[in-house]
Amino acid sequence: MRKVKIKTFRSYEEADEDYEDDMLSLSPEERISIMEHLRRQYFLIKNLPLDLKVKRVIEKSRTEE
Numbered sequence: 001m002r003k004v005k006i007k008t009f010r011s012y013e014e015a016d017e018d019y020e021d022d023m024l025s026l027s028p029e030e031r032i033s034i035m036e037h038l039r040r041q042y043f044l045i046k047n048l049p050l051d052l053k054v055k056r057v058i059e060k061s062r063t064e065e
Helices: 013-024 027-044 052-064
Strands: none
Touching: none
16 A cells, blocks of 8 residues: 555646646556455445456456557
8 A cells, every 4th residue: 555645735726637647657557456446445335246347348458459
């Protein structure tokens, strides 16, 4: 898990730019692991069975590129 500093911004635009810079600085593997973690948390909150539909879509999109 990464350590995150608390940041303050003067506008929404400034916050959006910082968020985009942070996301672009991550490797594709880190972005996928974050997405998978959020997906698991969502399924736990909604009390739904964890399925691998998202993983299949990612794998299919990788093969099509």
